[in-house]
Amino acid sequence: MYDTGKVLIGILIFILLFTSPILINLAGGKSSVKANPQLPQSGKCIESREYMKDYHMEMLNTWRDKVVRQDVRFLKKADGTYFLLNGVKAEMSLTKTCMKCHENKAKFCDECHNYLDVKPYCWDCHIDPSLVKKEIMK
Amino acid sequence: MSINRRKFLAIAGGTLALGVAGKQTLKVFAEAEARKSEGFACKRWAMVVDLKKCHETEGCTKCIEACHSTHNVPHFNNKKDEIKWIWKEKFEHAFIEQENEYIPSDIKNKPALLLCNHCENPPCVNVCPTQATWKRKDGIVMMDWHRCIGCRYCMAACPYSSRSFNWREPRPHIKQLNPDFPTRTRGVVEKCTFCDERLAKGLKPACVEACPNKAMVFGDLEDPNSEIRTMLGTNFSMRRKPELGTQPEIYYII
Numbered sequence: 001m002y003d004t005g006k007v008l009i010g011i012l013i014f015i016l017l018f019t020s021p022i023l024i025n026l027a028g029g030k031s032s033v034k035a036n037p038q039l040p041q042s043g044k045c046i047e048s049r050e051y052m053k054d055y056h057m058e059m060l061n062t063w064r065d066k067v068v069r070q071d072v073r074f075l076k077k078a079d080g081t082y083f084l085l086n087g088v089k090a091e092m093s094l095t096k097t098c099m100k101c102h103e104n105k106a107k108f109c110d111e112c113h114n115y116l117d118v119k120p121y122c123w124d125c126h127i128d129p130s131l132v133k134k135e136i137m138k
Numbered sequence: 139m140s141i142n143r144r145k146f147l148a149i150a151g152g153t154l155a156l157g158v159a160g161k162q163t164l165k166v167f168a169e170a171e172a173r174k175s176e177g178f179a180c181k182r183w184a185m186v187v188d189l190k191k192c193h194e195t196e197g198c199t200k201c202i203e204a205c206h207s208t209h210n211v212p213h214f215n216n217k218k219d220e221i222k223w224i225w226k227e228k229f230e231h232a233f234i235e236q237e238n239e240y241i242p243s244d245i246k247n248k249p250a251l252l253l254c255n256h257c258e259n260p261p262c263v264n265v266c267p268t269q270a271t272w273k274r275k276d277g278i279v280m281m282d283w284h285r286c287i288g289c290r291y292c293m294a295a296c297p298y299s300s301r302s303f304n305w306r307e308p309r310p311h312i313k314q315l316n317p318d319f320p321t322r323t324r325g326v327v328e329k330c331t332f333c334d335e336r337l338a339k340g341l342k343p344a345c346v347e348a349c350p351n352k353a354m355v356f357g358d359l360e361d362p363n364s365e366i367r368t369m370l371g372t373n374f375s376m377r378r379k380p381e382l383g384t385q386p387e388i389y390y391i392i
Contacts, residue, residue, distance in 0.1 A: 064284060068280070068282045068284065069272075069280075069282060071274065071334065071338060073335075073338045073339075095317060095318065095320075096318060124323045125283065125320040125321050125322055125323055126320045127210075127315055127316075127317045127320065127321065129317050131315065131317075132315050132317045
């Protein structure tokens with residue numbers, strides 16, 4: 001190969017440039033964008049944080065099938081009693097139960113979904129409560 | 139203890155059969171448990187519309203407004219894009235098989251209130267390729283908008299035009315969003331579901347509640363003492379297109 005030394009240096013420079021964003025982050029010790037979902041100040045979630053992180057989507061799918069297809073609407077604890085939300089039976093509902101505490105979709109749901117570039121289509125139909133508030137303010 | 143081949147097969151087969159039967163029974167029980175409604179309990183929901191009472195208030199659209207605002211039904215000025223769950227139609231169009239020109243003019247010229255008939259034998263359910271629409275145990279022809287692929291077979295099958303298709307994105311055309319009920323998206327079919335979400339909480343359908351003249355009566359057909367059965371037993375009633383054999387569950391008192 002002609003000019004082996006120059007070619008190798010060229011390749012090295014290319015690799016360095018190409019991976020520079022990652023290298024800079026590594027050197028700086030932190031990534032530039034970080035998912036930082038805002039948690040509600042008070043109240044206790046129906047499941048543990050770890051469970052919710054891993055399985056909230058599966059849980060919502062189960063809720064959907066139970067409510068729509070089996071007409072089982074209300075959320076039960078493991079011991080068979082109902083979960084209560086503000087004194088009434090909590091429904092298996094994203095907007096009527098989850099978002100009563102996690103009110104801010106943009107600062108809670110979207111934080112991680114944007115970070116991971118997943119686009120759940122829940123809100124194509126289900127209504128983000130803050131949208132309605134804005135509309136009333138108008 | 140020695141065991142011969144025949145005995146072994148008999149025992150193995152028997153155990154397997156018992157196991158399968160047991161599991162099936164458990165499954166049936168589990169499903170029965172799951173189906174038990176937590177709100178109104180009922181065997182067969184139906185509705186009576188008393189058109190005489192309905193006509194008492196001329197031009198009243200309270201039921202339509204109540205339904206459409208509860209369920210985020212969009213309003214389009216263009217008839218082609220119209221979405222309707224409950225609507226008014228001229229009597230002669232609603233009861234087309236009557237073919238009677240000489241009925242009293244106040245019936246002929248006044249509108250009939252139409253909605254999904256929640257047929258006993260629903261043609262829409264038979265044609266749905268994704269089971270997005272199905273018949274519940276209590277008679278409601280339900281819809282699962284998550285599953286609807288927008289093929290519109292059900293619309294072709296329904297003889298009552300009870301189903302509407304979202305040709306356009308509906309959300310911008312909803313006057314006031316009700317955050318407790320979802321909207322639909324473009325490409326989905328929708329219709330009346332007898333307010334399944336209200337029944338689950340022990341509330342009557344929104345239209346029934348909104349009617350100022352109590353022209354709509356909602357109840358259990360299988361309960362001989364229910365108000366609806368009393369009304370059907372003491373008045374002559376009609377159903378739309380009975381000759382098709384769909385067995386509609388909306389009864390009209392003329």
